[in-house]
Amino acid sequence: MSKQLWQRGDKLKTVIKGPVTQVDLVRYAGASGDFNPIHFDDVAAKQAGLDGVIAHGMLTMAYVGQLINEFASDNALLKEFSVRFRAMVKPGDTIICSGEVIRVEPLDSEDIQVTVSVLAETDTSQTAIKGTAILLFYAK
Amino acid sequence: MEENYIGQWSVPVNNVIEWGAVRKFAMAIGDHNPNYFDEQTAQHNHYGRLIAPPTFAVSLDYGVLPGGGFDFTGMIHSEQTFSSLRPLFVGETLTCSARLADCTTRKTGSMQMTFYVFEQQAVASDGTVVCTARMTVLRREVVAQ
Numbered sequence: 001m002s003k004q005l006w007q008r009g010d011k012l013k014t015v016i017k018g019p020v021t022q023v024d025l026v027r028y029a030g031a032s033g034d035f036n037p038i039h040f041d042d043v044a045a046k047q048a049g050l051d052g053v054i055a056h057g058m059l060t061m062a063y064v065g066q067l068i069n070e071f072a073s074d075n076a077l078l079k080e081f082s083v084r085f086r087a088m089v090k091p092g093d094t095i096i097c098s099g100e101v102i103r104v105e106p107l108d109s110e111d112i113q114v115t116v117s118v119l120a121e122t123d124t125s126q127t128a129i130k131g132t133a134i135l136l137f138y139a140k
Numbered sequence: 141m142e143e144n145y146i147g148q149w150s151v152p153v154n155n156v157i158e159w160g161a162v163r164k165f166a167m168a169i170g171d172h173n174p175n176y177f178d179e180q181t182a183q184h185n186h187y188g189r190l191i192a193p194p195t196f197a198v199s200l201d202y203g204v205l206p207g208g209g210f211d212f213t214g215m216i217h218s219e220q221t222f223s224s225l226r227p228l229f230v231g232e233t234l235t236c237s238a239r240l241a242d243c244t245t246r247k248t249g250s251m252q253m254t255f256y257v258f259e260q261q262a263v264a265s266d267g268t269v270v271c272t273a274r275m276t277v278l279r280r281e282v283v284a285q
Contacts, residue, residue, distance in 0.1 A: 017170060024168070024170075027167070027168040028168045028169065030164070030168070031161075031164045031165040031167070031168035031169075031199065032165065032168070032198055032199045033199050033201075034198075036212065036213075048214060057217040057220070058195060058198050058217070058220065059168075059169065061195050061220060062169035062171070062193065062194075062195045063169065063170075065169075065171075065193055065194035065195050066169065066170075066171040066173075066193075068194065069171075069173060069193070069194060070173075074175065074185050074186060075186070077186075077224065077226060077227070078194050078222075078224060078227075079223065079224060080221065080222070080223050080224075081194055081195075081221065081222045081224075082219070082220070082221040082222075083219065083220055083221075084218065084219050085216075085217050085218055085219070085220070138186060
């Protein structure tokens with residue numbers, strides 16, 4: 001049995017991203033293939049009833065993905081990654097990604113399954129994403 | 141309506157996980173983990189090879205949904221889940237398809253909300269489903285009472 005590295009209540013090392021710029025949104029549109037104009041065209045965003053362009057929800061999820069992978073630090077598989085999108089992220093927002101270990105389960109395979117709750121908040125205290133991830137730490 | 145196509149998979153499309161595409165994606169999200177683009181570092185990771193970031197699967201081509209596609213204009217992305225057997229490997233070819241898995245409507249007063257659940261899957265050359273994504277999008281409409 002490999003040593004148990006994590007305990008319930010342990011905090012993940014916070015990842016801070018941004019401030020998000022319109023260039024970031026254009027770059028993400030190109031890299032992801034999501035060319036919905038509400039993410040880079042102010043006119044289109046206003047026609048859709050928004051104040052201006054908003055960030056891709058999936059960009060914020062990718063930021064949270066970085067938080068989780070840094071926690072995994074190459075010793076774990078991200079088995080399940082699930083989020084709900086809440087407040088919209090806008091250019092100028094800084095995103096604070098945080099997480100906490102909520103369950104640690106040793107498996108028969110000697111791998112350790114760790115469940116974490118994750119959060120992405122803006123610097124204006126809006127919750128952009130709330131989610132859960134299940135990681136499998138390899139016994140090796 | 142889209143509801144008629146629930147459960148029907150798109151015609152699968154082969155996607156090569158390209159080094160340049162993975163690197164560009166990693167740069168776009170500001171994640172400089174060398175396991176995504178540096179061969180020498182990646183040799184020493186659990187898989188001994190370059191991998192893609194956790195949400196990279198979103199950029200793949202899953203083919204056209206039966207019924208001629210789906211118009212996402214005005215939709216709100218409400219939920220997203222990725223279930224993975226392993227990371228996606230740079231250089232491999234994945235066969236990808238998608239379907240509308242569920243569609244439900246809720247009405248409160250004159251506001252109608254329709255939730256669409258899409259499923260996307262990426263299958264490796266040996267037949268294993270390496271990644272399944274579930275995406276819930278929401279449409280809000282004002283309707284007559």
